[in-house]
Amino acid sequence: MNDMTNPATTAAAAPYKMRAGEVSVFYGPKQALNAVSIDIGREDVTAFIGPSGCGKSTFLRCLNRMNDTIPGARVEGRIELDGEDIYASGMDVVQLRARVGMVFQKPNPFPKSIYENIAYGPRIHGLARTKAEMDVIVERSLRRAGLWDEVKDRLADSGTALSGGQQQRLCIARAIAVDPEVILMDEPCSALDPIATAKIEELIDELRGRYAIVIVTHNMQQAARVSQKTAFFHLGTLVEYGDTSDIFTNPRETRTKDYITGRYG
Amino acid sequence: MTSAAATPPAGPTRRPTDWASAEMRARIRRRYRSERLFRLVGLAALVLAASFLAFLLFTIGRNGLTGFERTEVKVTVAFDPAVLNLRPEQLTGPGAEAALGAADFQTVLANGVTNSLGPDGEGMISEGAWLTLRDMLAKRPDLLGMQADVWVPATSVVDQLAKGRLDRAGRTVSADLLLRYDSLERRKLLRTGWNTAFLSVADSTDPELAGVWGALKGSLLTLAVTLSICFPVGVLAAIYLEEYAPRNRWTDIIEVSINNLAAVPSIIFGLLGLAVFLNFMNLPRSAPIVGGLTLALMTMPVIVIAGRVAIKAVPPSIRDGALAVGASPVQVVFHHVLPLALPGILTGTIIGMSRALGETAPLLLIGMRAFVADVPAGVTQPATVLPVQIYLWSDEVARGFVEKTSAAIIVLLMVLLLMNGLAIYLRNKFERRW
Numbered sequence: 001m002n003d004m005t006n007p008a009t010t011a012a013a014a015p016y017k018m019r020a021g022e023v024s025v026f027y028g029p030k031q032a033l034n035a036v037s038i039d040i041g042r043e044d045v046t047a048f049i050g051p052s053g054c055g056k057s058t059f060l061r062c063l064n065r066m067n068d069t070i071p072g073a074r075v076e077g078r079i080e081l082d083g084e085d086i087y088a089s090g091m092d093v094v095q096l097r098a099r100v101g102m103v104f105q106k107p108n109p110f111p112k113s114i115y116e117n118i119a120y121g122p123r124i125h126g127l128a129r130t131k132a133e134m135d136v137i138v139e140r141s142l143r144r145a146g147l148w149d150e151v152k153d154r155l156a157d158s159g160t161a162l163s164g165g166q167q168q169r170l171c172i173a174r175a176i177a178v179d180p181e182v183i184l185m186d187e188p189c190s191a192l193d194p195i196a197t198a199k200i201e202e203l204i205d206e207l208r209g210r211y212a213i214v215i216v217t218h219n220m221q222q223a224a225r226v227s228q229k230t231a232f233f234h235l236g237t238l239v240e241y242g243d244t245s246d247i248f249t250n251p252r253e254t255r256t257k258d259y260i261t262g263r264y265g
Numbered sequence: 266m267t268s269a270a271a272t273p274p275a276g277p278t279r280r281p282t283d284w285a286s287a288e289m290r291a292r293i294r295r296r297y298r299s300e301r302l303f304r305l306v307g308l309a310a311l312v313l314a315a316s317f318l319a320f321l322l323f324t325i326g327r328n329g330l331t332g333f334e335r336t337e338v339k340v341t342v343a344f345d346p347a348v349l350n351l352r353p354e355q356l357t358g359p360g361a362e363a364a365l366g367a368a369d370f371q372t373v374l375a376n377g378v379t380n381s382l383g384p385d386g387e388g389m390i391s392e393g394a395w396l397t398l399r400d401m402l403a404k405r406p407d408l409l410g411m412q413a414d415v416w417v418p419a420t421s422v423v424d425q426l427a428k429g430r431l432d433r434a435g436r437t438v439s440a441d442l443l444l445r446y447d448s449l450e451r452r453k454l455l456r457t458g459w460n461t462a463f464l465s466v467a468d469s470t471d472p473e474l475a476g477v478w479g480a481l482k483g484s485l486l487t488l489a490v491t492l493s494i495c496f497p498v499g500v501l502a503a504i505y506l507e508e509y510a511p512r513n514r515w516t517d518i519i520e521v522s523i524n525n526l527a528a529v530p531s532i533i534f535g536l537l538g539l540a541v542f543l544n545f546m547n548l549p550r551s552a553p554i555v556g557g558l559t560l561a562l563m564t565m566p567v568i569v570i571a572g573r574v575a576i577k578a579v580p581p582s583i584r585d586g587a588l589a590v591g592a593s594p595v596q597v598v599f600h601h602v603l604p605l606a607l608p609g610i611l612t613g614t615i616i617g618m619s620r621a622l623g624e625t626a627p628l629l630l631i632g633m634r635a636f637v638a639d640v641p642a643g644v645t646q647p648a649t650v651l652p653v654q655i656y657l658w659s660d661e662v663a664r665g666f667v668e669k670t671s672a673a674i675i676v677l678l679m680v681l682l683l684m685n686g687l688a689i690y691l692r693n694k695f696e697r698r699w
Contacts, residue, residue: 175590178590
């Protein structure tokens with residue numbers, strides 16, 4: 001603890017929002033992730049690519065400790081958020097997840113109204129004192145997620161009645177509503193059609209800079225389009241991590257090159 | 266991959282299938298035949314089940330509907346203060362009930378019967394008919410010293426004759442009684458109508474005076490105790506086992522035990538209730554509180570199992586979504602999982618409660634089979650329950666109890682129907698898609 005620099009003074013200056021050092025994950029006796037070290041930029045969109053089962057989603061779920069909910073999962077190594085160890089015993093997981101939001105592969109709106117979907121997070125964290133304040137938060141979140149114009153007249157309708165793409169943007173709005181610092185996206189477009197995918201990608205581009213965004217994707221064009229940094233995972237190890245332009249045009253490792261040219265995976 | 270695709274699998278060359286061959290056509294015919302056969306067998310099973318149900322309902326209805334009616338005899342009674350041994354001022358104020366209890370209504374009624382019915386009145390009036398006079402005077406104290414026409418309950422034999430349930434040529438009815446009955450009938454002193462007492466009083470040794478309200482209220486009190494204990498305990502146990510408990514040998518043992526408990530014969534629970542609640546805890550015998558506790562023990566495993574199934578059916582993505590916006594585990598359970606699991610939990614609960622409502626065996630062991638002539642006022646008073654009442658009445662010798670038994674069954678079925686209707690309503694009300 002003592003060797004750590006004070007997070008308050010370094011937070012604003014450091015270029016990295018999250019730093020992972022030698023992170024290994026085990027599901028029971030099986031090792032899913034082997035000594036992964038990645039620094040996640042404050043204003044970047046970072047993409048994780050790799051074949052199925054390579055550990056990229058596992059690593060993503062470490063960043064807000066969602067792996068805690070899986071019985072038998074064990075995480076080794078060190079992950080810092082603004083210099084603070086998120087696996088330290090004093091860390092409050094609930095607060096961590098409010099600071100590091102998450103969007104899942106399959107849109108999972110609550111079976112409640114659109115308004116309630118957005119208002120739920122701010123309400124349990126006490127972010128709005130009055131109904132008017134809550135209305136402001138809901139509208140701002142939906143606007144940022146590019147959904148406001150489509151749903152402003154039917155906020156009382158069920159969130160599950162929206163189309164798949166709208167549901168996913170609703171989930172992004174839900175994550176934004178609690179004002180997180182990092183947004184993790186686990187293949188957010190894999191269940192969507194190309195038009196909805198394009199909208200989500202546009203949205204990611206707009207959100208860049210305001211939040212640190214980490215996105216797991218199977219779609220290499222998507223990674224190339226939306227991200228500034230790309231990490232390539234294979235068989236539970238981090239093969240290569242660098243600027244997206246470098247990874248896609250000039251990969252150092254042959255495995256990376258083979259994967260992005262479609263040789264396997 | 267490419268090397269495997271290059272070599273085709275070895276074996277005889279495949280000939281194209283002739284879909285029009287005789288063999289194929291026979292196969293298709295067989296398929297259609299078994300399809301038709303299965304549909305017919307299924308329909309036959311449904312018809313058989315429906316006819317059993319219709320037969321049951323028809324029999325109960327035919328036997329029981331007249332149980333809600335009773336025959337009354339019109340008697341002109343003089344409320345003579347001297348015979349009653351009552352002064353007008355005694356009928357008001359706090360001592361009124363005691364005074365009425367001590368008053369001699371039997372003689373007043375006997376005089377009334379002799380005067381207004383003459384010799385026809387013999388053996389026509391129920392032994393408990395004077396109670397009608399007492400209730401009447403309690404309601405209208407100004408009748409003291411006056412004459413009034415009162416419809417009082419007839420004896421069970423007259424009642425059964427009026428409803429056509431007795432064979433007039435049979436040996437159970439004497440020729441004398443038939444003559445007197447026909448005479449009263451001609452004088453228009455008999456009427457058969459809705460029996461309000463049946464739904465407002467408790468058991469009696471006379472079928473014409475017996476009511477089902479005591480047993481119904483006993484059942485409701487017992488179920489209230491059962492529900493208030495086994496619903497919260499069962500649901501909390503289900504939540505804990507599904508959401509919090511670690512998966513290890515101990516939770517496995519608990520799970521197996523709960524599944525076994527749900528299958529234990531109910532009479533065992535009765536013995537347990539007898540040993541624990543009566544002998545060890547010394548709770549009052551024959552009381553709804555003990556019955557309710559015993560039935561709660563019996564129903565709890567059913568609710569735990571139904572609750573776990575319902576909680577398990579809530580998609581994990583909802584939990585993930587809530588956790589990801591920073592909900593604590595308790596918030597996830599109470600804001601998201603429980604509301605979605607509630608329809609299933611409620612359905613399981615009502616099925617368990619319906620079973621508890623129809624349960625007889627464990628209640629016999631804790632003394633709820635006693636003859637209770639008073640409507641229970643609370644959960645610690647002696648009471649009986651509907652199925653036990655049905656059992657007791659079905660054992661009675663008096664013919665009048667046959668229709669009372671069926672009428673009580675109708676009441677029980679109505680309560681069951683209401684509870685199941687409530688279950689369907691609640692399920693539809695809370696059901697949400699995700």
